Amino acid sequence: MKLGTVSLLAASLLLTGTVIARATPPPEQYVNDAAIMDDGLPRLLSAYGFFADAAAQEPVPHVYPYRLNTPLYSDGAEKLRFVYRPAGTQIAASGEGLLDLPVGSALIKTFAFGEGEDRRLIETRVLLHRADGWLALPYLWNEEQTDARLAVAGARIDLTTPRGEDISYRVPNKNQCKECHGLGGEVVPIGPKARNLSGDWLKQMVAAGHIDRMPQGGDQLPLWEHRGKASVEDAARAYLDVNCAHCHRPGATASNSGLDLRWEQEDPRALGIMKRPVAAGRGAGDLLFDIVPGDPDASILLHRMMVSEPGVAMPELGKATVDEDGVEAVRKWIAGMEPR
Amino acid sequence: MIRIAISALLLASAAPVFAETYSIEPGEGAQERLQEALILAEPGDEIVLAAGRYELTDGLSLDVDGVTVRGAGMDGTVLDFTTQAGAGEGLLVTSDNVTLRDFAMENPKGDGIKSKGADNIVYYRIRVTWTRGPHPENGAYAIYPVESTGVLVDGVKVTGASDAGIYVGQSDRITVRNSIAEANVAGIEIENSRNALVEHNIATRNTGGILVFDLPDLPVMGGGNVIVANNLVVANDTPNFAPPGNIVAGVRRGTGIMVMANEDVLIENNILSGNPTAPVMVIAYVQPYDDERYNPLPRGVVVGDNTFDGGGYDPQLEGGELLKAAFGGELPPVMWDGLGSLYVTGEAPGWSLNLTEQGVGLGAAQPAPLAAPTPEAAFDRSGIGAPAELEARLSR
DSSP: OOOOOGGGHHHHHHHHHHHHHHOOOOTTOOOOHHHHHSSSOOSBGGGGOOEEETTTTEEOTTEEEEOOSSOOOSTTOEEEEEEEOOTTOOBBOOTTSBOBOOTTOEEEEEEEESOGGGOEEEEEEEEEEETTEEEEEEEEEOTTSSOEEEOTTOEEEEEEOTTSOEEEEEEOOHHHHHHHHEETTEEOOOSOBGGGSOHHHHHHHHHTTSBSSOOTTOSOSOOGGGGGGSOHHHHHHHHHHHHTTTTSSTTSTTGGGOOOOOTTOOOTTTTTBTOOOSSOGGGGTTOOBSBOTTOGGGBHHHHHHTOOOTTTOSSSSSOSSOOHHHHHHHHHHHHTSOOO | OHHHHHHHHHHHHHHHHHOOEEEEOSSTTHHHHHHHHHHHOOTTOEEEEOSEEEEOOEEEEEOOTTOEEEOSOTTTEEEEOTTOOEEEEEEEEOSSSOEEEEEEEEOOSSEEEEEESOOSEEEEEEEEEOTTOSOTTSOSEEEEEESOEEEEEESOEEEOOSSEEEEEESOEEEEEESOEEESSSEEEEEESOEEEEEESOEEESSSEEEEEEOOSSSSSOOOEEEEEESOEEEOOOOOOOSOTTSGGGGOOTTEEEEEESOEEEEEESOEEESOSSEEEEEEOOOSOOOOTTOOOSOEEEEEOSOEEEOOBSSOOSTTHHHHHHHTTSSBOSEEEOSOSOEEEOSSOOEEEOOOOSTTOOGGGOOOEEOOOOOOSSOOOOTTOSSOHHHHHGGGO
């Protein structure tokens, strides 16, 4: 049972309620459905018309902001997430997993660094649900912060993280999008799983008719900033589900590792407990098992989270710095396991 | 029949007629230009890399079916990843019917070229080198096809991998030939794979020359139907430099051809010289395991005619000196742990540990000369090796 989220409802109400209410821009602007649906790769983010005020990340109607209870770590970037559904369609709830977004939908995620006046939008990644499947595209913001241009080959940008680390931030190329979003050969969304969305946001979306019904098993993962109130196991397992399981699961990029870090996985061996690495190479360091119960420092899984060197670091993409909070959560979980 | 032949011809000629060529030169912006080409290419297109050195800072990736990436030779076109800052490999291929040929890759931070779920892939005259030689911080695999059906590795050269130079994992219909694997921990490794042909290769100065393994806890298990033939397996005497967590970290320095937990493996017409622990080693999986789907024993392994120049003259084995003395100064060339089933057809002096149980280690060994039967039937070679279509692609 992974409960412990009931007490967090109040907090998430505060967060999501206000965001949805604010999302009511001037009514004359709408999303350009053709840009989402037609073949071809729009060169500018503005072509889609997702934003009434791009620099302020103020969306147009039918583009709804959302957050995830436990988010993916991206070098400390602030992430602004939006979902769009075209007129006349509805998002379908199917259990605790991904919301079923109709063809013509889009998911939009903007990465920003810096606070207040100093905030700079770095990149916006869009996932477009076209008739032949999902398409992932990265857009890179200009200096003036007026628009973002398509960067299929990705880019590197020097910036300073909230922790004050100077890094070379990597904007993924179009194929690298698929490394995380690939499942069974298709591109799929990762983030908006019902279990990782707040119950209040889901309720409001259902009440407004955007989602067909309340999904079963929604809102299970703890709110990351309140993980102290959740169980140590839930906090760590939520972190691994969100940060690792898009690759480490059957059918995805790291399937050949035999490691399956999804929230619903219960088999200790699949989770890495006393499991030997397969193709970790030097990523294993001097260690023998993915997770050694009671001994975090002997666990390859934690070791690879604690370094930023390519070839060793996990995740392989989207990480230039170590997520100290994530390391701590996983360390606590492994330390608390009964040694064998 | 005639109609079929004509439509096949049309199909075959369609690609060249409409195919585009992306020409890439080294220099400023090579990372972006090359990656863009890898993304914008369409099936049938060719990406041609001019001679020169390409300084690359990030991993490349290809996800379009039917693309050829062609350089100006493994000494002419060099993709230099010495300053790589991200990604787990130099090049990742996730699409089918891809041909990679005539270029080199140096010092990738992780693996060299990884192809995953990439059916019918050809690696031809590719070189992957870690230029400082054996080092535990080199990347794990140089050539790394995994979870694929149809793999042809031909004429490649791999040096310095801290795991395996050529590693084929969880795949089917494989040929590795005419290649040189030098100064890696494992030269060539076929793991959890079926229908593999390993022939006409040179494996030298590795810790172990050619390994055929099956491991537990993986999505694909049950490795077998492997032929290791006509290889030159010489002087594999580099001390093991793999990080301890890896399975190959347990490979003893001086292993020539090693089979662990597989079924139906034929070892014949190889030349084995200067492999001081064991020119040929056939053993069960050595670790404890609790995967019910897994069979840890070698079954139906056949050692045919091979040319042995010496045996285990400096074995990296517990009690090696005593063993040597007991066998008259040198261990016979074929070593078996006594588990599963081994057959010998040719002249192959050997010795057995005569273990009676998997996972107990050498402590329970009762070494004695090998007495292995001849096989009851001829080795079934059907279906082994890469599909013929892959070889046909080389002449284009």
